[in-house]
Structures are given as structure tokens and as C-alpha cells.
Amino acid sequence: MGTFNILFVLGVVISIHLHVVAAQGVFDVTDPKYGAVGDGKKDDTQAFTKAWADACAATTGIPKLVVPKGKTFFVGPTSFMGPCKAKNVTFELGGTIVAPQNPSAWDTAKGGSGTWIVFNGVTGLLVNGGGVFDGRGQGWWEKSCHQNRHLNAPGCTKTQPAAVNFWGTNGGAFRDITVTNSPMFHVTLLKLEGFEVYNVKINSPEDSPNTDGIHTQDVKQVTIADSQFRGGDDCVSIGDRSSFVYVRNCHCGPGHGVSIGSLGKGGKNADVEEIHVERIEFVGTMFGARIKTYKGGKGYCRKISYKNSNFTNVMNPIFIDQFYLDVGVSDTPNAVSAVGISDVTFEGLTGTTDVKVPAAITLKCSEAVPCTGIKMNNINLTPAVPGTKLTTNCSNAKGAILGKVEPAVTTLISSA
DSSP states (O other): OOHHHHHHHHHHHHHHHHHHHHHHHHEEETTTTTOOOOOEEOOHHHHHHHHHHHHHHOOSSOOEEEETTTTTEESSSEEOOOOOOOSSSEEEEESSEEEOSHHHHSSSSSTTTTTEEEEETTTTTTEESSOOEETHHHHHHHHHTTTTTTTTTTBBBOOEEEEEEEESTTTEEEESOEESSSOOOSEEEEEEEEEESSSSSEOOOTOOOOOOOOEEEEEEEEEESSSSSSSSSEEEEEOOEEEEEEEEEEEOSSSSSSSEEOGGGGGOOOEEEEEEEEEEEEEEEEEEEEEEETOOOOEEEEEEEEEEEEEEEEEEEEEEEEOOTTTTTTSSSSOOOOOHHHHHHEEEEEEEEEEHHHHHHHEEEEESSSSEEEEEEEEEESSSSSSSSOOEEEEEEEEEOOSEEOOOOOOOEEEE
């Protein structure tokens, strides 16, 4: 064989080898080995679970499950389980994943109706790619008891599936993804530590019931930033046993604000601290900076801050409520116990208030367990309709006014 031919063959071999090496660690759900079609109709659930099994079993590099752009994949309730063998693993969503459209299809689907997509016990997980999770929740909204609570509708559902769920995914990240039309919560973060959410878009109709953007429970060291929330409930809701949670540089609205709680339901003990919210643009929301606890609860909610945020036509910009109703607990103004709310700072909050609710600042605290350490500084709230008088509604709240507050809070009791 001539020198040229030898070099040519050697070049081809090297090229093939490099191609194979480059392909290692990439698990495309449309690979014939897995068989996803991506037409939005054929059930591609099995293809996803097969591709995930191989990605999670890979031992070298950073394995990547790829959901290619330009396709729509129909996937039923699915759990992507860990632990995986590699230290880090990526789920790259470029296309769109859609849920079952009819609620009746969920009842017999694997995984039941409590969740749709679950990432469970996967350390070092990155979900990114610019794609879309579409929960197609319209059918669920119509069946929701929350939606039909005044109609006493027979056969309504009290809970609906949460769309994208991260459980025990320590050291993970969720970036550059849209989650839309979830049956209930769009994203849940549960029992994890060290998790980041960046550039995520949540989008559902304003009247979609109980469609929180992101809900946390039993988490530590979580950052939610540079994201947009438009839905029918809390943009972000901070649940029990959450600590060191940072929410910043986000758009919220429509929705119910960035809320801590509800906490203490059924007399349970709450454990929430070090929650810090800043640089939020609240637009047309029902609430803004909000803390809500059930009557009769126990425990604490402390070391909280809402800072440097703007409100545009918001109904309740600043709101603490220790009387969030609980079934079976007396409706008397002051229950025997309450979740203790302390060391809460509201600072650098400006904008306009929807005059349907004249009280721009509400601190409804318990006589039995008053709110303490409330600090207010540089707050300037004005009516969306000029000439309308704004008021405040404060009871059993102790703290200090550190700078200008408008409308004036005259009933905040100075702490000793």
C-alpha cells in the first residue's frame, strides 16, 4: 500500500475514532436505540426512561441526556431516579415535553397523579437547554376544587399534579427552561441542599388555580434568580424547613407575590429562617412581600428580608398574616398559639398600590405570639389612582421605623 493510501486510511480511522469519542456520554432520546418519535402524539415515555438509565449508569465524563430541538415529546408521569454513577449529569432539553392532556389519562399512568416529571436523588444534576415543559393543565384546572370552591362542584379534585420536581437533588441547577400550564405547582424543590435556579420562565393564566411558580420544602442554600413568573398563585412560595433561600432579580406578575408559607397548618411546628428577597418587580399581583401562617401553629419564621423591590398596581404590597385560616381551629382573633414571626426587614420598597385594597401595609399579628423585630426603612407606596388615600392595618407588631415609611405606620410598637 502506498504512502498516500496509508495516510488516507489512517486519517479515516482517526476521524471515526474521534467521532465515537465525541459521541460517548451523549444519550439522545431519538437515537434508534431508544426510539423517541417527537411528534407530540406517540407516547415517548419509555424512550426517555431507557435513555436516562444509560446516562445515569455512565461512569466517565459528564453524561448528557439530550432532548433535541424542533420536536415535541409526549411523556407521561416519569421519575428520573438517582443516584447516578457519574459525579455530574446533564438533562439537556432543547425541544418541548408535553404531559397527558386529559386528567383521566393520569389516573392509570405510572406514577399516579401526584407529579409529572420527577428528578429524584440525582446529585450534581443540571437541567438546561432552552426548551419547554408543558403541563397542559387546563383539564385539571376545570376539575379543581380550588377553582370551584364556591360552586360546591361534585367530583372536583383537591390536589393536582406538580409539573417539574427536584427531590434530593443536592448540588443541582435548573437553567434556561420554560415551564408552562402546570396542573398545580410548576416547580417543586424538596429535601435538597445547594440548588440554583436561573433564567427560568413560568407561564400560566392568571386564573389558573394553585399554580405556584416555585415551591420549596425542606431545603437549604437555594438561589432563585433572573427568572420570570406569571401564573395564578404565588410566584415563589417558601414552605416549611426552608433556610438560606435567596430570591433576587425576578419578575412576578400576575400572581400572588413572593410568599413565605403558609406555615403551621394543623398546629404543626414551623422551622423557617434566613429567607432573603430582593430586586423583585411585582406587577399586578394580589400580594407582594407576604408571610402567612395558620392560627394555632408553632415554631418560628425568622431572619427574613424583602429589599429594593418595586410594585406596580399591587393589591397588598406588604402583608403579614398570622391568622391564615385552618380547618378545625377557632376563628377567634387570637388563637392560643401561633408561629413566631421575628426579625423581618422591609427596606427600599416603592411603587403603586391597587386601590381596591386601601391598606398598603398590613401586619396582622397574634396577641398571644406577637410579631417582633419588624424593621421598616425607605418605603414609599402611592395609590395607582391619584388622590386615593392609602392606609395601614397593623396589630400586635413590635419593631422600629428606621427611615421614611409612606403610608405612615403609626401602630408599630417600639421594641424594648
